[in-house]
Amino acid sequence: MQSAAEASDSPLTERQRDVLDAALGLLVEAGDALTMTSVARRASCSKETLYKWFGDRDGLLTATVQWQASKVRGVTVRRDGLDLASLTSGLERFASDWLRVLSGKISVALNRVAVSHAGSDKRDLGAIVLENGPFAMARRLMPLLEVGRDAGLLAFDDTEDAFRTFFGLVVRDVQIRLLLGDRFELTDVAIDGEARRATQQFFALYGAHTNAAG
Structure with a gap:
């Protein structure tokens, strides 16, 4: 399984960016209630895909925060x-x-x-x-x-x-x-x-x- 650190070392695909944007949107709406299931549902992808890309919930959160921080050039x-x-x-x-x-x-x-x-x-x-x-x-x-x-x-x-x-x-x-x-x-x-x-x-x-x- 790929770790969040490994995922952050390579460029994100457009699909991965869409998933992270979906996770950010859920954080705004639901805050701490964000789950892998809710992100998968919002982003129209499987939980298995999320686990493959980001490792676990902490890995997804890390990638989400890194994606937000990357907007600072x-x-x-x-x-x-x-x-x-x-x-x-x-x-x-x-x-x-x-x-x-x-x-x-x-x-x-x-x-x-x-x-x-x-x-x-x-x-x-x-x-x-x-x-x-x-x-x-x-x-x-x-x-x-x-x-x-x-x-x-x-x-x-x-x-x-x-x-x-x-x-x-x-x-x-x-x-x-x-x-x-x-x-x-x-x-x-x-x-x-x-x-x-x-x-x-x-x-x-x-x-x-x-x-x-x-």
Whole structure:
């Protein structure tokens, strides 16, 4: 039987993406009640197929969270030719994608269920979301921050600390407000503006020239 890890190492087929979208839809509607049977029914496939592709329910949940997180586009990390403009553009795009995903109904539903698991003996989805959400975002973005530092564009001692600062500047109180039921909506224009603001504030804190001037 294929494990979730093995499944995530290879590109998803269109059919597998459709199944994961069906699982995400069920999470929004049913939350913790999601089962292999309900996903198979919604996606018009057999449970045997789900087990073959994803291993078990935890494997399906992992693949579902990874699929949702993949909507945050990766940032190309190249040491040659990196300048302030390209670094700024990469950080703004990453922040913009991140806010769009976090503020969507699907992510809010996922995180609500994950939080409920964290306070009980059912810790599976909480651990899955943590590992494939913020931890995965850190693994994807920290190499760019380090390349920016090596290029003399950023100045910091601890990469993880710099990432967590960027995380805080991007997310601010958006996620907790949505989790608690605030019904505000972020337009695409507002999200892009928030991404620019967060990136500017990050450079104010960690820009090499800023730190040198201070």
